[in-house]
Amino acid sequence: MPQALRSTLLRGLAESTRLWAVPPRASTPPPRESFPQAVYADVDGTITRYTTIFDFLLFDARLRGVEPEGRAFLASLRERAAAGEPRTATNTHYFTWWAGRAADDVDAVAHAWAEGLGRRDGLFHEGVALRLERARLQGSRLVAVTASFRPALRHVLERLPDLELLCAELETGPDGRYTGAIDAPLVGDAKALRVRAHAEAFGIELARCEAYGDHPSDLPFLRAAGWAWLVGADGELVPVESSAEGAARRVDGRVL
Numbered sequence: 001m002p003q004a005l006r007s008t009l010l011r012g013l014a015e016s017t018r019l020w021a022v023p024p025r026a027s028t029p030p031p032r033e034s035f036p037q038a039v040y041a042d043v044d045g046t047i048t049r050y051t052t053i054f055d056f057l058l059f060d061a062r063l064r065g066v067e068p069e070g071r072a073f074l075a076s077l078r079e080r081a082a083a084g085e086p087r088t089a090t091n092t093h094y095f096t097w098w099a100g101r102a103a104d105d106v107d108a109v110a111h112a113w114a115e116g117l118g119r120r121d122g123l124f125h126e127g128v129a130l131r132l133e134r135a136r137l138q139g140s141r142l143v144a145v146t147a148s149f150r151p152a153l154r155h156v157l158e159r160l161p162d163l164e165l166l167c168a169e170l171e172t173g174p175d176g177r178y179t180g181a182i183d184a185p186l187v188g189d190a191k192a193l194r195v196r197a198h199a200e201a202f203g204i205e206l207a208r209c210e211a212y213g214d215h216p217s218d219l220p221f222l223r224a225a226g227w228a229w230l231v232g233a234d235g236e237l238v239p240v241e242s243s244a245e246g247a248a249r250r251v252d253g254r255v256l
Contacts, residue, residue, distance in 0.1 A: 099180025110151035192220035
């Protein structure tokens with residue numbers, strides 16, 4: 001890589017880190033030979049190569065015979081993001097697609113969708129998934145930290161059944177139907193807050209944890225862990241401390 005381009009990328013990551021105001025790690029992590037108490041990982045673009053909430057919505061639209069409407073809905077999210085709308089807002093708006101739908105019916109759609117995906121090649125970043133599976137065998141807790149929601153994570157849970165979920169929770173009315181509202185968008189600093197709350201609740205020392213993400217907005221929760229990596233589009237793992245190139249490459253059109 002040309003030195004000038006590398007320098008530009010490094011400056012870009014430094015600016016991203018400054019803007020997110022990420023505090024330094026509070027303590028030095030233990031020797032690397034010890035296994036992590038927990039592994040906190042983003043999902044879309046980190047564990048998976050596909051975007052769970054987008055793929056699930058399109059499957060639902062095809063199943064109901066409204067695929068053009070589904071594609072138009074996702075296109076509108078991208079347009080709103082391109083116009084400068086915050087990711088918290090576009091993520092919140094995504095869930096209005098499910099308004100009025102019975103939760104049980106959406107779960108049934110999720111089952112059919114996950115069954116269709118199966119374990120086809122190319123759906124996961126295998127390097128990350130294998131690290132999580134190995135950590136679980138060593139006794140680590142596995143925790144997803146994602147702006148996705150439970151039905152759209154069914155396929156991931158089939159690969160990683162012990163994965164705990166810190167994710168968006170949809171509001172359900174007294175009639176058992178989704179209202180289209182969520183508790184809060186799990187984006188940026190909200191992820192770090194949820195990770196810290198989870199660690200405190202279960203007596204987990206974050207300095208003895210690993211974390212994985214794929215976007216600069218993941219930096220707040222990544223920096224809370226003892227070891228952290230950004231995942232590139234090709235699955236390359238870049239340590240957060242020297243991740244300018246990995247962060248710069250994660251421009252793939254995802255808006256949530």
